Amino acid sequence: MFHIFTLQWQRFRRKPLMVLAMIAMTIVFILFIGGANSEPQTMIPVSFSDDIVDSERSGWIDQLNELDGFKFADTEYEQSKERVALGNSSFGVIISEQHYTFLVGTETPNQSIVEQFISSLYWEKEKIDLAVSASGDDEASTKIEKSLKNPPIKVESVIGESEKDFFIFDNQLQALFGMTLFFAIYTIVFSLSEVAEEKQRGSWDRLILSPVRKWQVYLGHLSSAFVIGMAQMIVIFLMFQVLFGFDIGDKWLEILLICAFYTFAIVSLGMLIIGLVNKASQLSAIVPIVAVSMAMLGGAYWPIEIVSNNMVIIAAKAVPITYAMDALKSVTIYGNDLATITQPLVVLFFMGVLCMGIGINLMERR
């Protein structure tokens, strides 16, 4: 097995282009979708209409910045427009006395989160204005503000206890995890296609006739594809944390485990695909279809949390990316530990065992 494993590495050193191309593609797509800046929060330019006096502006900005995960910055209207037009911010906000306006470059899930928050601020302001006008007291406004700062009863509201109850969207990590898992499918399955090619050109028969056992031949190929897939993912995660300042956190053991279980599932899925196709050349047509469909269903392109279609949600349950994305976000965004991600890891493992069993069976029958 060791000699077959080292042979694959020897061959990889001679032809590293495919893996390097996949790493490059992953980097480009993450930078394009997630943004390369080291700013962890999404910057949203805020402009004010003339009916808002300068002294009120900072108050608005402070209130807006109470929303976690976003950074609102006071920006001149022309600059806001330019920023949105150039794609530096996906949208901006114009605050007026009676209404607010969105400057939209690209529609993102963030927009609805921000809109809900701004809407709640306007409702609150409206209620205070109504109370002031009903009281007829000129100083009512100051008194309400004072009371709000020191309320007689403090109500602490908790939205939820886990990511299932509330949803934090981090564009950078979404892009990093989604694209890394997506492109790893190509690298792993194309590395495995060597098995199909070996069978076609007859070198597989040579190995079978040799003293090496058949399971060792399979293991040599599978472990090589596994290591290449794992290495690609880890290199990208490290690169984006160190060079681009993405906040992956420090739970590297959990991240390594998730990558390992996901890679195992994809290696197995690769064996199943190779078992189904007749020729190695057919893989180049089938792999993109499988990879793109899985990425779309599994939340690699957009967060699965914003999907409301029940059919899609059910279909996503059959896709390894769903579980890997879920586990990665659970560990990095919500700070959960190993115990919390046990379920997705177990599902990935069983998916792997099932696909591997069927895949090898199909290959042996041919």
Added chain:
Amino acid sequence: MLETHDLRKAFKKKVAVDDVNLYLKEGESVGLLGPNGAGKSTLISMISTLVKPTSGIVTWNGQDIIKQPNHIRPILGVVPQEIALYKELSAYENVKFFGKIYRLRGKKLEEKIQEVLELVGLKDRQKEVVNNYSGGMQRRINLAVALLHEPEILIMDEPTVGIDPQSRNYILEMVKKLNEEKGITVLYTSHYMEEVEKLCDRIYIMDHGKVIATGTKDELTGILSSEETIQLELDQSPQIFKKLLEEQENVLKVTEWEKGLTLIVSKNNRKLAHIFQLAEQEKVSIISVDVKVPSLEDVFLHLTGRRLRD
């Protein structure tokens, strides 16, 4: 002795090998001759223990090697029809990898690598990547890999397909030498009758999955001892002339070739003059006439009505 008994392989409804019985004695060189699709490759895959037969058995010195393939695998050298090498690696790296797989190590491995590379005449170019080799050189490395572990039986599946005559000759000479000098038993499949004629002591002719004739070259050509082959080169399409010849009593078989017709006629009843007379009558010009001693090609033609490379 290696033997097959009523060996059969069917893929769904198609029977690729149909109850084949053959044997190979130690040190013998045996040829399997037949056109593409005759079932030669499937047969040798079963003999090599790579494909399980639908029915029948293969024995090596009386032991069933279908049930226990490890009885024969260590002494088997297989040269597949494809270039079963890693083309991005050098010849040396390829041979070394397969040497390690056969558990050769250290000095012994290095010696064997150089020995087989010398044998196939590529010692000087061993560091070159296989992909840069000519087809003939790739075939020679394909053979070298099969010889690394000093096999007692060498099974070769059309090892000269698609290569230049010079490389083809080199491979044939080498296999002959291995058989004669080292006593390696050879099972050689081909659809080139001249290769089989040159190399093999005994020949099995296969068609449509069946062995249709067997024997030494002389025994096989003896099938046509009472007949001879006349090859006519004509100046025009021979359709009407062919029909006319087929109706003649002394003409046993008429087949077309690119420039004319091949006739199998009774030796004692040649009547060449009559053929010329018919040609004149039909206004067909005979450019040349070649009366030949029967070859294996003629035997195959006689047995199947087709040429080997049809």
